Amino acid sequence: MKKEKSPDKLDRIVADARRASGEREQGYRARALRLYPWICGRCAREFDRDNLQELTVHHRDHDHDNNPEDGSNWELLCVYCHDNEHSRLIDAVYGDMAPAEQEKAATFNPFADLASRLKDKK
Ligand SMILES: [Zn+2]
Numbered sequence: 584m585k586k587e588k589s590p591d592k593l594d595r596i597v598a599d600a601r602r603a604s605g606e607r608e609q610g611y612r613a614r615a616l617r618l619y620p621w622i623c624g625r626c627a628r629e630f631d632r633d634n635l636q637e638l639t640v641h642h643r644d645h646d647h648d649n650n651p652e653d654g655s656n657w658e659l660l661c662v663y664c665h666d667n668e669h670s671r672l673i674d675a676v677y678g679d680m681a682p683a684e685q686e687k688a689a690t691f692n693p694f695a696d697l698a699s700r701l702k703d704k705k
C-alpha cells in the first residue's frame with residue numbers, strides 16, 4: 584500500500600479548488616454572454632467573436648460565488664474597464680488600512696498554518 588504524504592494531498596486539494604473555480608467561471612461567463620449584448624457596460628465598446636476574449640464578466644457585488652440565474656449580479660465589461668472597476672474597489676477596501684495591515688492582507692495564505700499543522704502531526 585502506498586502511503587499518502589500530506590504535502591501531495593494538500594497540493595491536490597489546492598489544484599482541485601483552482602480547477603473548480605476555472606470551470607465555474609466558464610459556466611457563468613457563457614451564461615452571461617447568452618444573456619447580455621456583447622457591449623462593455625462602461626465604455627460601450629462592442630464585441631464580436633474575434634475579440635470576445637476581451638469581454639469579461641464582472642460581479643456587481645464583487646462576490647464570484649453569487650451567480651443568480653437571472654444574471655442580475657453580472658455585468659459585461661471590457662478588460663480595461665474591468666481593471667478600473669477593481670482598482671477602485673481596492674482603494675475603497677484598503678484605503679484606510681495601515682501599510683502593515685495591507686501587507687498582511689496581501690500575503691495571507693490560508694494553507695500556511697494547515698501545512699505546518701499536518702507536519703507536526705505524528
Ligand atoms: Zn470598457
Ligand SMILES: [Zn+2]
Nearest residue numbers: 640641642665
Ligand atoms: Zn469584476
